[in-house]
Amino acid sequence: MGPSKRREIRSPSTSLVTEDHIYGREEVRGAVLQLLVSEKHSDASNKVPNVIPIVGMGGIGKTTLAQLVYNDKKVENFFSLKAWACVSEDFDVTVVTKTILQSLTPENCDGKDLNWLQEKLKEKLRGKRFLVILDDVWNKNYHDWTLLRAPFEVGAPRSSIIVTTRDQKVSSLMRNKEVDPFQLEELSDEACLPIFTRHALDARDFSAHPYLKDIGEEIVSRCKGLPLAVKTIGGVLRSKHEDRNEWEKVLKNKIWDISVEESGIPSSLMVSYDNLPSHLKRCFAYCSILPKDYEFEEKEVVLLWMAEGLIHHPEEEMEDLGFEYFHDLLSRSFFQKSRINESKFVMHDLINDLAQSVAGDTCYRMEDRIGSSQDEDIPIKPRHSSYLGSEYDVTKKFEVFSKFTSSLRTFLPLMLPYPGCCYLARHVPFELVPTLRCLRALSFNGYRITELPNSIGDLKHLRYLNLSHTRIRLLPESVASLYNLQTLLLKYCFHLKKLPSMLCNLVNLLCLNIECADSLEGMPMQIGKLTCLQTLSNLVLGKDSSCSGIKELGPLKHLRETLCISRLENVIESKDAKDAKLIEKTKIDVLSLEWSRDIDESKDTTSELEVLNGLRPHNALTKLVIINYGGTKFPNWLTSPSFPHMVSLRLENCYNCTSLPPLGQYLPSLKNLWIKGMANVKSVGSEFCGGNLETLHFHDMEEWENWSPCEEFPNLHQLSLRKCPKLLGKLPNNLPLLNEVEIIDCAQLVVSLSCFPDKCKFNIKNCRGLCMEGVVFGSKVTFKSIFFYRSLSPISDEGLDMEGLERLTINSCEELKTLWSDKVGSLPHHLPCLHNLNIYSCPKLVSLVAEEVDQESLQLRITSIDIKDCIALESLPKVLMYNNMCLGYICIRNCDSLTHFARSHLPPTLKELYIGDCRSMRKLVEDDDNDTNNNSTTASSSGIKSLLLEDLSVQYCPSLESLTSSGELPATLQRLFIMDCPKLESVAKSFHHNSFLTNITIHSCENLQFLNGIHNLTSLRDLKIIDCPSILSFPKEGFPTNLTTLKISNLKITEALFDWGLDNLTYLNQLEIGGCQNLVSFPEITLPASLTSLYISKFSNLECLSSEGLRKLTSLQTLHIYDCEKLTCFPEDGLPPSLLELHISSCQKLRSFLKNGLPPSLQQLEIRECPLLLEPCKKDQRGEWRRIADIPYVQISYKCE
Structure with a gap:
């Protein structure tokens, strides 16, 4: 497939930027910042949101510019909320909305529809000043843009959206007329030179390498002002060891003369590839199967390279060599680091095009999620293939793969929209995959499949098997006959109970990842025979004698990276722990030692201490986690200077320990410390913490009363105290680098904000009835939000300065009658920054403003009011309702004394x-009794309409x-x-x-x-x-x-239904009709051919569905039939071939589906409370089951849920 024919999709961008300087763009960067934060441009920002386009060709630096602006300190201080979304060409309003919402809130959004997502986003943005980056927008559909934009209109003034795009038409569609787009042109050679020298020589200029200056300048000139090309060619030359002859070879490469029009790829990138060593060329070409919107992990790619046999060296470990190859490509800018997820990487779209170009017909990438397009450029015998997964993948999508049975080595679904919640036709694992006998890499990652066929064991060449995020319960025993298998991934297989009993036969296995396979009952016997194993995420110790014990770890000498040993309560002999020989496993960086959560009062605490003593790790360990340990004290090896490199320690639910070890004395490199659930610890002393500590968390410390911290924490950045209800001690005073404080549910703790340094953000909840969120600026505290619970007394008691307050919540103040009055303890009259006011459960609140207060004196600019469960509230004040031009x-909700919402208007x-x-509310708008105008209704009408x-x-x-x-x-x-x-x-x-x-x-x-x-x-x-x-x-x-x-x-x-005029609704997509009692057949009338969804319910006399009426619905995708008790069968001529979803409920007499089966397009079938269909549809029955077995999602139950 030639690159000129492929759509160009931007690799997924992120909000963080690794460049500390943007060459040649200083002026435009300053202009964008001015437009965002300067008061001079406030007139251009009256619209909410203000939309600022950045336009330019691919690789020109649009995303880098947006990243630098996004992370600028001025922007950080100016906006309350920030979010970043990579949009790309495959535009989906739901996906983009979900991305933005998830960057603002930890709430789980999987499976939620667009309406839910937009409502939640509106809640989050309402009344707040925000900045959103929409990177790489291609969509020109105005309806999509207005739909996406809708939630943003509730934000505070000066809220902004920055849009990056290659297309001027997109810019014109999305921008505000008051704001001109920023057009990025190619950089000058002068601006490109510092980029080149930085990547080629790790220098600012050629002053230390004058003999390379003339060649370097000519190479830069040939890059034609494209920053990406300059970076990539610079990265390639970096490996040439500053050899002028090598640089001249690059300059004289004939590929420079090939035009973009001929190859679809900038010649500078082709030259960069041409100068790679052969082993890197092969690895890079394989990466052409990675979609352009895909973020990948280093190890993920290396394991696939290993499976394909791209890594060979007799003296080095394959995985180590693979990491070396990966970093070589990274240093040459063929890969880029993801800035939002430190463990992931991306390829720029132009680099991805280059990979596809050089891979040629060896790789096939299905980029159509539903597999409906007929691509004429499908190669005849591709070796490697990936496809974009969808929520429901049907058999038809995979027809093309039946042509690849003699060649295909890689079968890889990627970018599933809801990992773990996607459905796959049974045909694929049970019938298609067993025919792909050459497979070396196979993945079903993310599908809700529950089983695999025994024939999986016939794939004798298989080296990589990924079943992560599936619902597999048991693996076939035949998996143990895959003797070439190197990688077995079972991450997040929550339902997996057992591994094949003869797993020990997989003597070539290098990686076994069972992270979060929490139902696993134990490891099969003789796991110690897997002596090549390098990655073992978790050793699960079972109760059964058929499970491997802890001493099976002993022979596994090559284990590295992360190891978790769980269910340590099943260690019978404490000496077995020593036989695990953890102290000899020098490549393990992270160790987690876990007992089960159930607390057994009869536990032998001495035995648990002996087990933990025997599990002493090597002194190169960098992170240690101990969870649910039942001993009364910690082992000697943790209280001795044995771990000079340990930077992170987590102690959780060690409920019998009464004191913490003196970590400050023995762990000099410790930076991150997490203490949780230490139920018997009452006091923490100064010997506990070290001077290098950067993050400190104390959570769920029920009995903790006293903290005598050391004088200072010179490097502490983050402090979190949660659920420490008895804590009375003072916080440390000297915290010069602290930038984030969280203190929640520490009811007895008095927090002095004076101990927090400049620019420190704080979030304090339920500490002596007060909740606050804000930031310290010098000696002044600016509150972003305050939550008063039960009383407003902290206003006077704490002397709170609320002038900068943005969000105020008052909850359960049972004696509160008014908010603003002339009495002590009332809210200040001057709250110019207050945008959000929330009042909940104040049963005696009659009015927000007392009668004696001159409402004109209140300076309020509230944009949002939420009042709930204030049953005495009679009215809202004029200062908020009519004099406020921001509301x-x-x-x-639940304000029973309100008889109307507003007067007159x-x-x-x-x-x-x-x-x-x-x-009690009779009208929303009540006529004003004081209005002397006889035509008050007319006046009110005029006001309402305006x-x-x-x-x-x-x-x-x-x-x-x-x-x-x-x-x-x-x-x-x-x-x-x-x-x-x-x-x-x-x-x-x-x-x-x-x-x-x-x-x-x-x-x-x-x-x-x-x-x-x-x-x-x-x-x-x-x-x-x-x-x-x-x-x-x-x-x-x-x-x-x-x-x-x-x-x-x-x-x-x-x-009659015939007289409703439904045939005139030519734009109708969704139709739902319920309660038509007289219809015997449906639809007898002509329904609009535009219908995509049809829902009929409670047609009590309906006996049959009309073949003719349904056949005309050529666009129908979803059909719901509910509570049609006389319906017995489906039409003989079948359902529309476009149908994707069929939902049937409470149809008591429905006996069977169609003789010819259901439409092959069907993705979902739900049957509820249809008793005559229940038995024939049972799995493995010859009847109806054969007709539905290949539907990706089938749900059958007798009772409606």
């Missing part, structure tokens, strides 16, 4: 309003009769959600002025009768009406014709 978001800048569980409100949600308000007195909705309204408002009779008199409305959901409003004028909503895309029994008919004008989603369920509509 954009209000959420009020809503806050003028309000964009989002959410009301829920306000039982608002900026975009989102309105009202739920569980049983007294609500109308939304507004005028019957009008704001003209800017985009989304309307109303649920469980039984007295509401009308949403609006008409929708004439609501041309922006895109989504309407009305649910469980018993008295709602009319939706007049709904056909006028030309922008409406999503309409859902559910459980509204008083709606008996639809407007005669019909539904808006631009609808893409329509859900009508449980209404008492008297009109």
